[in-house]
Amino acid sequence: MRIILAQPRGFCAGVVRAVDIVERALEKYGAPIYVRHEIVHNQRVVETLQAKGARFVEELGEIPAGAVTVFSAHGVSRRVEAEAAGRGLPVLDATCPLVSKVHAEGRRYVAQGRTVILIGHAGHPEVEGTLGQIAGEVYLVGDAAAVAALPLPADRPLAYVTQTTLSVDDTRLVIEALRRRFTDLIGPDTRDICYATQNRQTAVRELAGRVDLLLVVGAANSSNSNRLQEIGAEQGVPCYLIPDAAALRPEWLRGAETVGITAGASAPESLVQDVIAALGRLGPVEVSALPGIVEDISFKLPAALVEPEASAAS
Structure with a gap:
């Protein structure tokens, strides 16, 4: 079986920044750190951060007074900002700069x-x-x-x-x-439209024309991952959105000599590698990647996490 990977795929700069904020906050302030909403829409990412001491909540009222609080990459309303300020919560804002x-x-x-x-x-x-x-x-x-x-x-x-x-x-x-x-x-x-969204959609269109089956690694509640699956299907190729390798179904692979894999902007590369490994257990595989845009964008972390003397408040 040939496996062709989309380029680019997976984490974008905004997701990298958001995850880094939680991890560095845990290192600097210790557990627990409270995050309003899932930091990004991916269960593996959330579970990994939970294991390190992050606590995910939907409302600020669930956060103890004085606890370090992170706003997710999706951003929050001014009402939420005002509520956090009113309660005196030290906030680190992981909202994607875009x-x-x-x-x-x-x-x-x-x-x-x-x-x-x-x-x-x-x-x-x-x-x-x-x-x-x-x-x-x-x-x-x-x-x-x-x-x-x-x-x-x-x-x-x-x-x-x-x-x-x-x-x-x-x-x-x-x-x-x-x-x-x-x-x-x-x-x-x-x-001004998100470069990562456009790049991943362009790549999946290119990939769909070269494969018998297309797998999109991403969460069911991830907007950009769902759209990648829709685009693959629109190109006339069987296309499935899967959260991880455990969701693979052998019947999808019957007659598929070439399988394409991409991943939503909130899906870590480790999940893609897990899927490749699962396919490899079914028989010999040859893995290659399409030429595509190499993203070299990065976003700065909040000053509180890069300046030792800064406070946790953003």
Whole structure:
């Protein structure tokens, strides 16, 4: 069996930073460290950090007074920030810098007197955080069909921002629908859309044309992992989203001479290697990787974790 790996795949810089923040906080302050929401959407990552002393909660009320608190990579609303400050919780903010950039863009558009359209998935923690970061009139739109239902006049000054786990391709139809309906619309340059999301989707499209079966390693609650699976299926190749090697089913492999593997931005490379090992136990495998974009982006850690004399508060 030939195994071809997508390039790039797996962890993005925002996820690396978020995980590093929790691990370094544990080293500096000791266990337990409390994290609001899963630091990233991957059970293996969460379990690994739990074993080191991280405690994951959904509400700040579950955190003892004075405990070091980490906000997840998805970001939080201003209400959550205010609640943490009101309780005096020392906070380390692991919000992905690209998500923080969306927050800043939204606030800037509101300051210009524009109504903001957020393109994203209702209920996703990043979307909830972004909605709570933009003080003004904001409408959430999930697809092009929802644009027609917006209760806004055609000449209303608008601006759009997007959930970072959506790519240029994912948002194109919605943006085109907005442009057809509204006469005064602005938005960020497409270069501002999350590089990791676009790169992984481009890579999986390339990979799908070369394999008989495509496996996407990622969590069921990971937006970007689900989208990778959808793209693979759209290319006409059998494509399955699996959390780990244990989820492999032998019947998927019947007749498959070439298997492609990619991973969502919150899935560690160790899970990919586990899947390769599981396939290797079924028979001889030959592993190669597609040429692709090599990501060399990195994001700075909070000053509290790199400056010895700094306090834990961000």
